[in-house]
Amino acid sequence: MPLLEVSALRVSYGGVVAVHDVSLSVERGEIVCLLGANGAGKSSTLMAISGVLPDREGTVTFDGRELARVASHEIARLGLVQVPEGRRVFPEMTVAENLQIGGIRAPSAQVRTQRMERSYEMFPRLLERRDQLAGSLSGGEQQMLAVARALMSDPALVMLDEPSLGLSPALVEATFDTVRQVREAGLGVLLVEQNAGEALEVSDRAYVMENGRVVLSGPASQIRNDPQVKSAYLGL
Amino acid sequence: MTTQATTSPAPRRVRPRRRPSLGIIVGIAVLAALALAPLTGSRHSLGIWTVALIFAGVSSGWAIAGGLSGLIPLGHAAFFGIGGYASAVVFAKYDLSPWLGIVVGMVIAAALAWLMTVLAVRFKVRGPYFALYTLAWAEMLRILASNLDYLGKTNGVLVPYKVDAGPADLQFSDPRGFYLVAVGYAALAMIVFLLVKRSPLGWRLSAIRGDEPTAAASGVDVARSLTRTMALSAAMTAIGGGLYAQYIQYIDPELAFNVSVSIDIAVRAILGGAVLVLGPLLGSVAMTSVTELTQKYMDALPSASLLVLGLAIIALAHWFPTGIGGLGVRLKRIWSRRSDRV
Numbered sequence: 001m002p003l004l005e006v007s008a009l010r011v012s013y014g015g016v017v018a019v020h021d022v023s024l025s026v027e028r029g030e031i032v033c034l035l036g037a038n039g040a041g042k043s044s045t046l047m048a049i050s051g052v053l054p055d056r057e058g059t060v061t062f063d064g065r066e067l068a069r070v071a072s073h074e075i076a077r078l079g080l081v082q083v084p085e086g087r088r089v090f091p092e093m094t095v096a097e098n099l100q101i102g103g104i105r106a107p108s109a110q111v112r113t114q115r116m117e118r119s120y121e122m123f124p125r126l127l128e129r130r131d132q133l134a135g136s137l138s139g140g141e142q143q144m145l146a147v148a149r150a151l152m153s154d155p156a157l158v159m160l161d162e163p164s165l166g167l168s169p170a171l172v173e174a175t176f177d178t179v180r181q182v183r184e185a186g187l188g189v190l191l192v193e194q195n196a197g198e199a200l201e202v203s204d205r206a207y208v209m210e211n212g213r214v215v216l217s218g219p220a221s222q223i224r225n226d227p228q229v230k231s232a233y234l235g236l
Numbered sequence: 237m238t239t240q241a242t243t244s245p246a247p248r249r250v251r252p253r254r255r256p257s258l259g260i261i262v263g264i265a266v267l268a269a270l271a272l273a274p275l276t277g278s279r280h281s282l283g284i285w286t287v288a289l290i291f292a293g294v295s296s297g298w299a300i301a302g303g304l305s306g307l308i309p310l311g312h313a314a315f316f317g318i319g320g321y322a323s324a325v326v327f328a329k330y331d332l333s334p335w336l337g338i339v340v341g342m343v344i345a346a347a348l349a350w351l352m353t354v355l356a357v358r359f360k361v362r363g364p365y366f367a368l369y370t371l372a373w374a375e376m377l378r379i380l381a382s383n384l385d386y387l388g389k390t391n392g393v394l395v396p397y398k399v400d401a402g403p404a405d406l407q408f409s410d411p412r413g414f415y416l417v418a419v420g421y422a423a424l425a426m427i428v429f430l431l432v433k434r435s436p437l438g439w440r441l442s443a444i445r446g447d448e449p450t451a452a453a454s455g456v457d458v459a460r461s462l463t464r465t466m467a468l469s470a471a472m473t474a475i476g477g478g479l480y481a482q483y484i485q486y487i488d489p490e491l492a493f494n495v496s497v498s499i500d501i502a503v504r505a506i507l508g509g510a511v512l513v514l515g516p517l518l519g520s521v522a523m524t525s526v527t528e529l530t531q532k533y534m535d536a537l538p539s540a541s542l543l544v545l546g547l548a549i550i551a552l553a554h555w556f557p558t559g560i561g562g563l564g565v566r567l568k569r570i571w572s573r574r575s576d577r578v
């Protein structure tokens with residue numbers, strides 16, 4: 001059974017349907033990317049999975065458990081965590097405090113400390129800025145922090161919403177390296193990206209959304225060679 | 237043996253212990269000075285300062301919710317009034333200690349705040365809507381109290397003088413007695429505020445204040461954090477209402493639940509700085525001083541105090557968005573920068 005299985009997901013905002021009938025799955029140790037134009041419904045899909053949007057239909061099963069009636073903080077506790085679009089860190093808290101919030105459900109203070117050390121190993125930059133307010137970090141640093149904070153909960157699956165948005169080429173490279181690292185740790189990754197070329201390179205499988213529907217899905221290598229995808233997303 | 241070790245509850249403290257801040261030291265000094273002030277023999281406007289201190293405590297109670305959580309409650313008159321009525325009714329009708337009445341008021345206020353917040357979370361009432369929503373609750377209570385025979389309708393409840401009354405009845409032959417009670421209450425409210433701010437709850441609140449959906453998605457139980465905070469804030473506010481009714485020996489629907497009471501409570505905290513321990517005390521002292529001074533020197537203009545306060549708030553919002561207390565924080569920063577250089 002896949003780690004995450006979404007079937008017939010439907011999301012609406014005050015009666016306006018943004019996502020129709022989306023089905024997808026992610027296995028452990030797999031990177032799956034979700035591509036699509038602006039407004040296709042990618043972020044809405046992620047937010048519905050993590051329970052932030054209550055107006056949803058369809059089923060979301062995570063680790064064998066149906067999430068329909070589970071509150072979003074409980075979903076995080078079960079091991080499914082989202083890094084939302086736009087580097088949402090807690091600006092008035094320090095880097096260390098942001099990480100601690102991520103580890104709020106850790107079984108003990110020692111475990112939390114271990115995970116913090118692990119985050120700092122992964123992102124030495126954050127160690128340097130440990131006591132700096134998160135709001136004063138650079139865009140790239142905030143993005144690192146958002147990812148590190150998500151990993152603090154020791155999740156089984158991470159959903160990343162456009163982690164490379166607005167980053168310099170070097171940092172984009174670093175971000176995708178992080179995604180690979182996360183997978184190597186045995187986690188599942190659901191990645192939303194505009195940067196389709198890079199995303200398809202790191203991913204195992206891909207889904208393409210259009211107007212709230214999945215219009216194409218398959219192994220990343222196959223999607224990369226799809227003529228429609230090539231012209232629409234890869235600019236080839 | 238080893239299993240015992242692993243199952244024993246692990247330490248839960250997540251925030252590194254901090255040094256006592258300048259705010260606390262100044263706070264202790266200010267409170268001590270306030271407590272000693274009337275002993276110098278000057279009893280000038282003791283009554284005014286007793287009320288100012290009660291409101292400093294009430295505003296600190298408000299700031300637990302209004303400062304730390306990012307909610308903007310604008311109906312704290314509800315809890316203030318509940319405290320006032322509970323202490324008055326318990327004393328006047330049942331001849332029991334008003335202290336007991338205050339405890340009753342705290343429980344009722346906390347329960348109401350809990351209910352209000354559960355509904356607000358359920359129906360996603362936030363931001364300015366939350367302000368109006370809480371205001372509507374206070375207004376409902378005002379109308380209720382104005383129509384209930386049991387609460388004396390619009391006449392309210394009178395707190396009778398008691399022969400051979402003592403501190404247990406919250407009546408003092410020396411007015412400095414009540415003044416000291418007010419100092420104690422302000423201190424208590426500030427301590428509770430600080431404990432919450434530095435607890436794991438305060439830390440969750442700070443995440444919620446920063447970005448609520450992200451806090452939830454990180455595993456913060458938003459609903460529980462907010463309901464607890466509002467309940468505690470309401471209980472602390474109710475104490476002040478109870479003291480106030482006992483002090484003026486009277487409570488009626490307007491003194492208890494009027495919109496202006498809710499606004500007064502919030503403004504004192506915001507004026508001083510709602511996320512700082514000292515903020516509500518500073519704000520309350522400032523507000524009372526402005527009111528007194530303008531009444532004294534500008535009595536030709538009856539609403540001059542409102543005008544001055546309004547201008548002060550605009551100026552503060554522009555230059556010191558964190559309130560009067562923010563000024564201190566900024567000075568401290570300049571000071572420590574200078575001493576670093578030395």
Ligand SMILES: Nc1ncnc2c1ncn2[C@@H]1O[C@H](COP(=O)(O)OP(=O)(O)OP(=O)(O)O)[C@@H](O)[C@H]1O
Pocket residue numbers: 013018036037038039040041042043044045085
């Ligand atoms: N809070 C909201 N209220 C109303 N409509 C919304 C809301 N959020 C998103 N939508 C609408 O839902 C649709 C899908 O938006 P969504 O943010 O999921 O797209 P996206 O694929 O993530 O786009 P992008 O690549 O630009 O981030 C859009 O038409 C958008 O206007």
Ligand SMILES: [Mg+2]
Pocket residue numbers: 042043044085161
């Ligand atoms: Mg999006």
